[in-house]
Amino acid sequence: MTSVIEIDHLSTRFGEHWVHRDLNLEIQAGEVMALVGGSGSGKTTLLRQMIGLLQPSKGQIRLFGEPLFTGNAEQERNLRRRFGMLFQYGALYSAFTVFQNIAFPLRELGVVDEDLIHDLVMLKLSMVELLPRHAWLMPSELSGGMIKRVALARALSMEPELLLLDEPTAGLDPDRSESFVKLIRSLHRQLGLTVVLVTHDLDTLAGLATRVAVLAEQRILALGTIDDIMQVDHPFIRNFFCCDRAQRALQSRASEGVA
Amino acid sequence: MSGASLALDTDAEGRRWLRLSGTWRLMALAPQFEALAGELDRQAAQPGIGWDLQGIESLDSVGAMLLWRVWQRRYPEILQLPDRLEPVFERLYAAGKTPEAGPEAPRPYEWVATVGRLAIGLWRHVSDFVALIGQLVLDIAHLARVPGEIPWRETSANLYKSGVRAMPVTALVGFLIGIVLSYLSALQLKNFGADIFIVNILGMGIIRELGPVLVAVLVAGRSGSALTAQLGVMRVTEEIDALATMGVSRSLRLIFPKVAALAVAMPLLVLWTSAIALMGGMVSAQFQLDISYGYFIDTLPKVVPVANLYIASLKGVAFGMLVALVACHFGLRVRPNTESLSSNTTASVVSSITVVILVDALFAIATRSIGMPI
Ligand SMILES: Nc1ncnc2c1ncn2[C@@H]1O[C@H](COP(=O)(O)OP(=O)(O)OP(=O)(O)O)[C@@H](O)[C@H]1O
Numbered sequence: 298m299t300s301v302i303e304i305d306h307l308s309t310r311f312g313e314h315w316v317h318r319d320l321n322l323e324i325q326a327g328e329v330m331a332l333v334g335g336s337g338s339g340k341t342t343l344l345r346q347m348i349g350l351l352q353p354s355k356g357q358i359r360l361f362g363e364p365l366f367t368g369n370a371e372q373e374r375n376l377r378r379r380f381g382m383l384f385q386y387g388a389l390y391s392a393f394t395v396f397q398n399i400a401f402p403l404r405e406l407g408v409v410d411e412d413l414i415h416d417l418v419m420l421k422l423s424m425v426e427l428l429p430r431h432a433w434l435m436p437s438e439l440s441g442g443m444i445k446r447v448a449l450a451r452a453l454s455m456e457p458e459l460l461l462l463d464e465p466t467a468g469l470d471p472d473r474s475e476s477f478v479k480l481i482r483s484l485h486r487q488l489g490l491t492v493v494l495v496t497h498d499l500d501t502l503a504g505l506a507t508r509v510a511v512l513a514e515q516r517i518l519a520l521g522t523i524d525d526i527m528q529v530d531h532p533f534i535r536n537f538f539c540c541d542r543a544q545r546a547l548q549s550r551a552s553e554g555v556a
Numbered sequence: 557m558s559g560a561s562l563a564l565d566t567d568a569e570g571r572r573w574l575r576l577s578g579t580w581r582l583m584a585l586a587p588q589f590e591a592l593a594g595e596l597d598r599q600a601a602q603p604g605i606g607w608d609l610q611g612i613e614s615l616d617s618v619g620a621m622l623l624w625r626v627w628q629r630r631y632p633e634i635l636q637l638p639d640r641l642e643p644v645f646e647r648l649y650a651a652g653k654t655p656e657a658g659p660e661a662p663r664p665y666e667w668v669a670t671v672g673r674l675a676i677g678l679w680r681h682v683s684d685f686v687a688l689i690g691q692l693v694l695d696i697a698h699l700a701r702v703p704g705e706i707p708w709r710e711t712s713a714n715l716y717k718s719g720v721r722a723m724p725v726t727a728l729v730g731f732l733i734g735i736v737l738s739y740l741s742a743l744q745l746k747n748f749g750a751d752i753f754i755v756n757i758l759g760m761g762i763i764r765e766l767g768p769v770l771v772a773v774l775v776a777g778r779s780g781s782a783l784t785a786q787l788g789v790m791r792v793t794e795e796i797d798a799l800a801t802m803g804v805s806r807s808l809r810l811i812f813p814k815v816a817a818l819a820v821a822m823p824l825l826v827l828w829t830s831a832i833a834l835m836g837g838m839v840s841a842q843f844q845l846d847i848s849y850g851y852f853i854d855t856l857p858k859v860v861p862v863a864n865l866y867i868a869s870l871k872g873v874a875f876g877m878l879v880a881l882v883a884c885h886f887g888l889r890v891r892p893n894t895e896s897l898s899s900n901t902t903a904s905v906v907s908s909i910t911v912v913i914l915v916d917a918l919f920a921i922a923t924r925s926i927g928m929p930i
């Protein structure tokens with residue numbers, strides 16, 4: 298197994314405030330790593346660092362085995378084409394229609410056949426359960442959940458090897474989150490995608506994650522399968538996993554039999 | 557990662573098979589897309605050809621879509637599809653089932669509609685602008701009755717931002733313009749031996765015309781664009797809606813302070829800039845024509861009637877209010893996307909400069925018999 302992301306003794310500081318201190322994490326190809334942690338614990342920050350949007354104060358990150366921030370523009374461009382990111386607030390291009398948003402990465406990669414682009418965009422829309430007529434709306438005309446789904450469609454349209462999802466199911470109704478989980482799971486199985494996801498939603502976590510990393514106290518507090526994590530005795534983990542709703546979600550997972 | 561490849565062979569029963577193998581994914585396909593599509597099309601045209609997809613290592617939806625289109629959106633008759641790839645095609649099949657409505661096709665006589673839309677757009681601009689002024693008048697009436705609600709803090713903040721902070725740049729520009737104007741006039745006046753009229757020219761020109769217009773243009777570019785962008789972003793981020801839900805009147809809290817601040821700041825800036833421009837002119841006149849500072853300062857009030865100062869201040873008030881109103885008008889029209897933000901900011905600056913110059917012409921007509929030297 299090769300590791301897709303290696304985080305090595307990473308520290309992050311905003312002003313006087315340390316968000317991460319000496320954090321280590323390794324994500325293997327083909328796994329679905331869920332990152333959980335309290336609000337403000339630095340999950341989004343960590344995702345941004347993984348893909349080179351933010352330089353850590355200390356430490357190093359290797360993506361697909363290559364170090365970030367080497368200053369080699371060509372290498373960075375190639376790296377950036379291998380992953381897709383779903384931002385917490387969508388980050389759709391507000392001046393483009395939904396269609397253009399999803400087509401954008403394809404055009405960037407040099408697909409010129411307009412018919413093919415059209416078919417692919419429609420496919421991506423149907424994968425995230427949007428209707429073809431939604432393609433002509435502007436981002437400001439979408440509901441919160443629709444923005445999430447368009448953003449996912451855009452992240453998928455690059456056919457990335459690595460998918461980073463920042464709270465993908467926040468703002469979706471339960472039905473949609475379930476089909477989202479199904480979609481990611483089937484993509485993961487077919488394409489061998491590596492997925493890193495941040496979530497507060499236990500159903501999503503239970504349905505998708507092959508490993509869980511708990512981010513607390515400025516470091517990775519615990520790492521392992523859900524069952525491993527639940528053995529760890531720590532106030533945050535107890536609260537996160539061990540109340541009623543958690544038990545319900547995990548039971549339904551057991552009955553479904555996650556692959 | 558190996559690229560996508562295909563090979564032809566014939567099996568024992570004499571059937572011809574097209575065997576696909578390798579990685580059929582966007583990154584691998586992108587460089588050889590056209591060639592591959594052409595080749596597949598050619599093969600698909602042959603009757604009775606079999607498709608063997610068992611050698612494909614991984615297939616994403618771009619690769620699948622490529623094949624699906626070659627197959628004309630249905631499974632070919634003879635196909636060997638491994639189970640693991642089936643769901644990929646199932647998604648394509650499902651996507652094809654939802655009926656599609658493209659963007660509206662252009663209708664005949666579209667230009668009639670375009671002209672109509674333009675006219676309506678223009679009408680909206682005018683009516684919105686009038687409504688904005690009306691709302692401002694209502695606000696002023698309201699504040700006159702309830703002086704406790706005057707937004708002093710916002711007004712003073714705006715006064716500082718668009719007035720005090722504009723002083724260095726207006727002074728610099730004014731000084732340079734004064735020098736240039738004085739220099740060019742001096743060259744001509746020397747020919748006629750009319751040196752001492754430099755005071756008249758600079759005095760009337762700068763105080764009555766140039767000062768107000770120059771400041772208005774600078775402020776439109778500096779504060780007008782900033783006001784539009786600020787209001788525009790507040791609309792994009794729904795801050796204006798948030799204010800409204802807290803029962804804060806947007807016109808009272810956002811627009812009135814800006815208009816009031818510029819109405820106060822602008823005449824002061826006009827006086828300040830004109831004074832500095834005259835100083836520039838004075839320096840240049842001393843160099844070029846040997847006109848002493850004392851003479852210049854002494855003569856100025858005699859050749860420029862004081863009414864001109866009043867006209868200049870009045871222009872300042874009018875231009876300031878116009879720049880602020882135009883900026884707010886365009887700021888409130890911003891729709892929540894970046895394109896609209898940038899086009900409205902541009903439109904705001906261009907329109908306010910145009911409006912200022914138009915109104916300046918009106919002033920010139922209305923005040924043609926006032927303040928002229930005898
Ligand atoms: N650009 C920034 N400048 C200063 N501080 C920042 C910046 N970005 C994030 N922070 C701080 O870093 C901490 C972690 O933020 P982050 O967005 O990573 O949290 P999070 O774990 O994603 O939380 P949530 O679950 O609420 O999204 C917060 O305390 C935040 O205030």
Ligand SMILES: [Mg+2]
Binds near residue numbers: 342
């Ligand atoms: Mg976050």
